[in-house]
Amino acid sequence: MLSGRRYRIEFTPAQAEFAEQIGGICRSVWNTGLEQRREYRRRGAFIGYAEQCRQLADAKRDFGWLSDAPSHVLQQTLKDLDQAVTTHGAWKIRWRSHRRWSPSFRFPDAKQIVVQQIGRRWGRVKLPKLGWVRFRWSRPLGGVVRSATITRDGRNWFVSFLVEDGKSTPEAHPGPAVGIDRGVVVAATTSDGTFHDRPFITGGERQRYRRLQHQLARTRKGSNRRKRVVAKLGALMRRVRSRRADFNAQLAATVTVRYGTVVLEDLTTRNMTATAKGTIERPGSRVTQKSGLNRAILDKGWYGLELAVNNAARHTGSKVIKVPAAYTSQTCSACRVVDAASRESQARFACTSCGHVEHADVNAAKNIKAAGQAVSGRGDLAIRRSVKRQPPRPRARQHAAPAARGIPVL
Structure with a gap:
């Protein structure tokens, strides 16, 4: 199972400045790649991750500042962009603004990441082009590191490790x-x-x-x-x-x-x-x-x-x-009658049909539980709306005469 471990990192002034520079380069690659995809869509064409990576390698010859950032970091930026566009579309992805976006970049190659514990409260990690960086050892890693992500939140920098902890999800939970x-x-x-x-x-x-x-x-x-x-x-x-x-x-x-x-x-x-x-x-x-x-x-x-x-x-x-959340706050958990007048206030629910009185939030939670049990048991889609256990037979088959048994006559 993959899990995340987040630690506060302690950059030197030179490392912090270089991390800001890497973040700026990744932001520029993201914005350029997004605009390129939008321009291709305007012309009715398509460009994918592989072609953008090839063009990025060619762009490094003309723009030397792209080579200051690790190659895997820039490729990961394009991969994240490709996944975002595939999920949401090129027109719903936002540009990364210099003022509103905090620097963030990922090192995806685990072979280039070395993590060591140097004390009870301190550890260090070796990252490409950043070298050894100290971080607060606030909790054990508990697994094998797969990737590392550097982010800045305000004045503080953080490193997030994606680790393989060797655990697996249990098959089923016996609880209610x-x-x-x-x-x-x-x-x-x-x-x-x-x-x-x-x-x-x-x-x-x-x-x-x-x-x-x-x-x-x-x-x-x-x-x-x-x-x-x-x-x-x-x-x-x-x-x-x-x-x-x-x-x-x-x-x-x-x-x-x-x-x-x-x-x-x-x-x-x-x-x-x-x-x-x-x-x-x-x-x-x-x-x-x-x-x-x-x-x-x-x-x-x-x-x-x-x-x-x-x-x-x-x-x-x-x-x-x-x-679905429809009518969960207006349905009586006792008699299943839906009436908006039963919700007298934010905290009080009094059914106009059976007189059941209960806290409104508790009543809604019971309705949500009942709807969930119907979904898991019978495939229901909402409260008071159930799907039949067996689909109906085709109409033509229902009215057809029963077939004769035995050897057919030629």
Whole structure:
């Protein structure tokens, strides 16, 4: 099984400057390769990874600065571009901006990567053209290194190793099933009635973040003061992201160890958090409400929890099922009657048919669990919509006369 190990790396000033240079070269190769693919598509032609690699080798003769970066790193950049275009198309891939994109590049050849532990808290790795680099040995590797990726987050640099740990996913998990409802007030609620949530940002940090936003609005674009304010905002939100990722990882580990089937709603977070069209004219406008909902969804980390559950399920053998989210919050988990009026408030669900009263998130989680069990057992697609166990016989065969038995007469 392939797993990731991330460590904080300690570059020397010269190494940090060279890493920035490699990142800039990779960004230029990505943008040039993307524009080349788009131009070919405009003409109705196609260019692939192999042809772009051949042209990259020819371009090194005319542009010497391309040779400053390791060849495998530039080839890996083109390979990542090829995979992205194959998955999403050339027109949906974004350019890598110098201001918004953080340097990131990968060393794919494991033979050129040497990792050593030089102390209880320190290790070092030898990378092509960068030489030996120290990093914090915060956890054991636990496997054979397959590749190494260098990234920068704010002022700090990190190295991520892809290791083969020698483990395999268990065939099946004997535990029961559980449904998880993701919300904006409580991050996650399970069908057994457990609420999982924690504050990712403190009150003081929220006030500081607001003050920094006000300072950012008064700065001039491109100024040094603006860069300092942006760095402070990034450092603050980096702590928030770390807490959110830690919460999702712990919750995913707890759920996958305890349950054999985990059922989630099939939510497209990117579409749900898209910016509402219109202008903000008054505080109570719909655009203002949509912006607040977007921030609440992103703050709870819905998609991050889904990724964490899928990752943790590889180690426990749990089965992850995604079901449609339609009517899960309006359906009574006791009598299966759908009525929007049953959802009295964010936290209270009172069925208008049978009188069943329960917390709204717990009721939704039970409906998600029931839908997941129907999908795994009978191939259902949604609540109250089941697929028959056996397909119907063709109509012509149903009305046809039974065939005579015996030896046919010639």
